Amino acid sequence: MWSEPTLVQRAEQPYVAITVRVPMDKLGEVVPPLNGAVFEWIADNGGQPSGPPFWKYNVIDMERELEIEAGVAVQQPMPGSGRVSAGVLPGGTYASLLHTGHPQELVDATGALLDWAAGRGLAWDVVDDPAGERWAARLELYRTDPSVQPDMAKWETELAFRVKDSDGSEA
Template sequence: MEPTCSFEERDAQPTLSIHTSAAVQDLPGIFGEAFGAVMQYLGQLGEHPASMPYAAYRNMDLQDLDVEIGFPVARPLPGEGRIQPGEIPGGQWATLLHVGPYDQIHAGWEALTAAIAATGRTIAGPAYEFYLDGPETPPERIRTLLGHPVV
């Protein structure tokens, strides 16, 4: 079954995240460390993530990705050191649910980008991946919600 693109209005969501640059092949280790650091900090604050972790990609240079890695939180929280407060923007979004291994996610991005263009909309922000399943999930069943703010 082909993945389907959805267009929806989303509320802004406060976040805590780590911003870094990395080559795509280094992301698994960087993600694990960043997610762990943010979770530890949330624990120090007596807080919990509001939903699943995410990454926001501000460019697509696979050897030097500009990426924000973190968690949505229920309310704005203070940052500390490299863990900074931020926000996933509200407004109109295009999303697509990719099911399968991360090394096949490019097909989902191609489908989402084509659907955005086909409707005459324009991408208006970073590429977001919302990781709906944990690392124990078999690769063929991993669900990743892909999304872009659009206008």
Template sequence: MTAFTVEERAERPWVGVSLTGDLAHWGRVNAHVPLIYAALAAAGEIPEGGPIYQYHRMRTVADPMDITVSVPVAAVVEVGDGFETGVIPAGRYLVARPEGGPDTLGRVHGEMWQWANVQGLELAIEERADGIHWRARTEQFLTDPQTEPDRSKWAVEVAYLLQ
């Protein structure tokens, strides 16, 4: 089982693109990552880490989901048309840094929900007819795939904002 922590976090500025995507066509979602880095470079801005996938709404993993593909930055900055800016809110987060890369994320999310329930922690979610809406649920990729092609060795951080 994955180890979990509860961490107090400051808000995190980002630049990114919001879209609706699904796992069957995840390449379309991932295609935004190099575009965001290129826009930051063109604007003279320095990324503050690997890409962050912010999940806003999901019904099931097979259904389309609302997501923001983003890159953390030091401060909110405009980089051009087609890119948004914002902040991941400050607060208490349930956090996991699982071993095994992105292929373990489905299992890790399930374990996180169970662990939160056992610990009496409430995730900052709202259940609606069109799915679960999160105030903040993120997956940040900490390993550069250009330097480590083996997905099973990628470091990923999963975080859920708590109530």
């Protein structure tokens, strides 16, 4: 089950993340433990999270592999170290919906968001290159803490995909 998609404005937001390249069929095994490692790194380095953990899909090539960042927004910019890198989520207009249910259902919710945007003539902030689709910001924000809500059928996940202005420039 998901909410009606909407357009939202998001401000730039500093974050830290661990980047991985992973085949689609291994995604669920690799990325979730990385979010915990990022939270631990933030605590060890004196930072403060300012939002839920997320996956940021940077490059999508369903035939080969995905480049994904397992990240967490932080209150103040932090320099990365080791396998943790620092970045800034771009501000601008995002198409968004809130999904309630098992994370395996996100494929259908993503399809609904893509269809909704296509029906409104929205263009994504994405570039095709030989490695795959390179996204400015395609986010899955995990709003439910599994230690508080162990029933995965009740988890809330926000999809937020950055769109371009109608003239093709960045939103």
